Amino acid sequence: MARMLPSLLEIVDPARLAAELDEVAVRNGGDEVALKRGLVSVLKQTLAAGRAKARERLEQGAHRGRVCAESLCYLQDTIIRALHDVTVTRVFQVANPSQAEKICIAAVGGYGRGTLAPGSDIDLLFLRPYKQTPWGESVVEYMLYVLWDLGLKVGHSTRSVADCVRLAREDFTIRTALLESRYLHGDQALFDEFEKRFDAEVVKGTGNEFVDAKLAERDGRHARAGESRYLVEPNVKEGKGGLRDLNTLFWIGKYIYRVKQPSDLVGVGVFTRSEYATFRKAEDFLWAVRCELHFLTGRAEERITFDLQTEMADRLGYQGHGGLKAVERFMKHYFLVAKEVGDLTRIFCAALEEQEKKKKPGIGRFMQVLRRKKKMMKGFKLEGGRLAFQSDKMIEQDPVNIIRIFHLADAHTLELHPDALKLVTRSLKYIGADLRANPEANRLFLEILTSEKDPEHTLRMMNEAGVLGRFIPDFGRIVALMQFNMYHHYTADEHLLRAIGILSEVEKRQEEDDHPLANELIQKVQSRAAMYMSVFLHDIAKGRDEDHSDAGERIAKQLCPRLGMSEGETESVAWLVKNHLVMSDVAQKRDISDLRTIRDFASLVQSPERLKMLFILTVVDIKAVGPGVWNGWKGQLLRELYYETLAVLQGGDALLNRANRIAAAKDALRERLSDWPAEDWGAYLARHTEAYWLSFDTNVLERQARLISGAKDALTIAAQSEPTRDVTEITLYAQDHPGLFSRFAGACAILGMNIVDAKIFTTRDGMALDTLWVQDQHGGAIGEERRVKRLEETMRKVLSGEVLPPDAIEQRFKGENRTDAFSVAPQVFIDNEASDAFTVIEVNGLDRPGLLHALTKALFHLGLTIGSAHVATYGERAVDVFYVKDVIGHKVTNANKRKAVERHLLEALADPMAKARPAKPRRREETAAAE
16 A cells, blocks of 8 residues: 555545544543544545545546555545544543553455445454453444444454454355455554464365365356356446456465465466456456446445446446447446456466366376376367367467367367466467468368357357457457347347357257247258358347448358358358348237238248248347247247248248138137027127138137127126236227227236237227237236236226326336436337238337337327237337228328327327436536536
8 A cells, every 4th residue: 555655645644634533532522422423523524535536536547446446445444543543542541551451453355455345344353362351342332333423334343363263264254354354453463463373273274175165155156146247237246257256366366375465476377467467457447347336326236237337438438439339338348357357267277276286296196197197189188087288389380279179179078178278368369360261270160160069168168268259350349249228138249159059959959848940940951050150140240330230241241151151051141140130020010910011021031941040040039138038929929920921932822821711710710619509600700800810819719709799898808828928818898989909008007017919909890809918027927817807907997087097107117217227219110011901100219117008099199090019129129010090991191190190109209207207417527517
């Protein structure tokens, strides 16, 4: 700390603080309450001023994270020292202290490292002599109460040296906290005794058990925080690649090598100077993020959530550039640092293993070598069951060996030895234009990508080592690329690697219940290489100024020939990459019972082989977005679209096929309703239009027929939970009147149910038959009968006017909208070509509770009748599509009417609750300008 003293004096001046506290003590010497109040007041002001100065420095420029953390620690140290001195000299003064009336204050845990975040706990150890005295208890108690009055979270213990040694031997958490103990104030001799005994009686001879415990603890922490370091809302402290991983490295280094500072790891041969520089750079950045996170939220928040990311990027000085928003550049920096922390971990583990080998001397070491004889494998060796280079010169002599070692690891299902990964990481300079043009290297890479074993694992190893981004430079551009939206759970590179893993699972027929058709179709694909390559490349052009599908197509046309793929395979991959979003869009946003939808999609796809591959790619892409994104409902929509399109591509007469399907649907239902008299059946047939018979399977048709025949109330509701499709089907039968569907949508929104699809029919005798498919807020089916009953009650109240949806929705969701962190440009598209019978209106905007109700209400006021509604959400983005007609059953073609539709829907997209939510905190400069 001494080297920083001039700048630290701006944070707090110890001499001035001591004088101020002494003055308070003199002034209030006879009044204990006033004295304590005065001390707290001075210390509070000191703490606030020091923190403000630390924050100001942090936001003045980059590379100040550790400076900020050390400044806050120095501030805290100074306060504790000054408080101790005034406590023992003015409050509990002892003229001639005995040996038992001594105390030492040590900082332990994170505080012991000499760094603090604004919201960190202050972990203190009060070391006492063997016997505690009332004086020592009084000093500790008084100091703690003052610190608590300052609003600090203080973790504390009062122990003798013997207590510390005993507890450290029993508990690894205590041992770790004490490992980082730092003398703060008081009796130095006590602390020296503690350090000496801790080394001799706790650390000595227990290195292996400590390493095992810390690595197991790290694995558990990663599992709790999310296994991937590429989660788009990462935990800067506990997450993979975060500060705790750096702490773990240093704990182990300190324990095994008995070093005092991270820089000492260079001296013992663990890190090179450049690797230690990477350690410090990563530490500095992560501390900057953590400190700003605490300052911004005013609490010990460790997760960088969406609603904080934009503001953090702004305060830390990031700006948009090269197609990336400022927030995306900030988060990309974060993930690159997290990856570097992973690199350091591998290097560190390799050094530990090397040290263990050196520990086995003489005959013991010789016997160890005999027991674990190194096997040779194509110029490489097996060491401890893991693949390693025969010599450190292999990469320099032939850079293809960088790709070859991963190819061998995949072929023989082997892990790479940490020494091998360390050598690869240090040899990335050999991956240049020559290696990328090398036919053998490209052949090996294509075999890795299309491996029948575990291509995801091997590609992930290559990515972690930095090889994948160097060998495929376009992939390198998306490494650690975060897309600032709530839809994607991972960075772009992580998404692609997960997609390859899911494709491999599909090919192996794993999780067949989730995607049976994909499992079947992939066995029939003509080119596995084209299938795997299209998955690998489908999002490789994210983060550019141009559309990533178009740019990806261009990349595919360049990369596929380089890797040795044929002209036909290249064309297939390029087409799939360009159109990888189309099938998902059509399935979720269009009415696939509409013949025009199928015809248009079939004319784009053109061949059954392309349809097959596009279906597989679509399934894999959606599943790789993140947990909970794929569900049975999406699977059902995609399968229906596949089969309908295949029928057209195989040359069937669409109109004849349609007529046959209607006749077949009626015949199948007649069989189910064999108990109905002929006149009842004839009357029922006359109620429905042709489109109705194409919209449901026989089970649904039967349920609805029996529902209608038994309906007695003004509103009849039936629910059918379908867990395999993750939806609940709600059928509503009532006297038709304008705006009915809008009210149904409002009732669902009030109860937090999401409508994902809707078919809306009016029978020829004036009854509304609406079928809604709904999910709960977690994307699952609603199975509880009580919730369905509650929906029915709410709908009745909405229809009677007893409950007004906008008011009820606002009351329920006040202040809860996570999408406030995002902006989505509102758009309305009106298309009269997408359907032969309807005008198709697509509405894009920021999702919010009750949005569908607001949009359908606007359509009602415009005098439009909804034939079907298709609701899709992509994180914060809502895409709602309506098939509509005007009051006389025609499309919306009048130019003025179209403008009115667009204007009213844009108004409905505006969030009326946004004004009620508190504004985001402004930067100091903005506040000053406003004042």
